[in-house]
Amino acid sequence: MDNSLLPITAWILIVMAWRVGVVKKKKSELDFISISSGHPWHHSDDVEDTTVYVFDQEKKWIPLHTDVRIAVTADPLLERVLLRNGDSEGEVLVRCENDPFSDADVIKIINMAQALASAQAREEGADDEFEAAREREKTAEGVLEREWMDTEEGSLDYEPGALLRAFKQSKSGEDKSKPES
Secondary structure (H helix, E strand, O other), X not given: OOOOHHHHHHHHHHHHHHHHHXXXXXXXXXXXXXXXXXXXXXXXXXXXXXXXXXEOOOOOEEEEOOOOOEEEEEXXXXXXXXXXXXXXXXOEEEEEOHHHHOOHHHHHHHXXXXXHHHHHHOOOXXXXXXXXXXXXXXXXXXXXXXXXXXXXXXXXXXXXXHHHHHHHHHHHOOOOOOOOO
């Protein structure tokens, strides 16, 4: 074998090994998500049950309602994550280990599966949220109508906000407990 091919061969083997590692990691992340046989991602002809399931820390599959969108927060007491409905203040649906749910891509996959399940479970002819939003965009009159103040170079006709007042007070050393007149 020619010595000039040795570095290229080594580089190809390293890239292939790295890529196999990435694929294994992604496959292991998907071990914590499951779909029922009616889900659009499932290869069966069944269209009835479109439930998405998540594996919790107690080794149970927890079904998610189709209208749920997952947000992740850290558990304040234990080293785990909480999967919540909608946002960081939403109802706690599942308590899970950090891996793989701390990865944003896994949460995106769950939410994508939920969106597809919701679309398939929707009755035929029912209002589609996305189509309704597109219609609102089309009928909107553009940017919000606002009244802008006339400005001239060097003019200062606006009321400064609370943050600016607090900054000025801190710089001048004024007592902050006194109300402003």
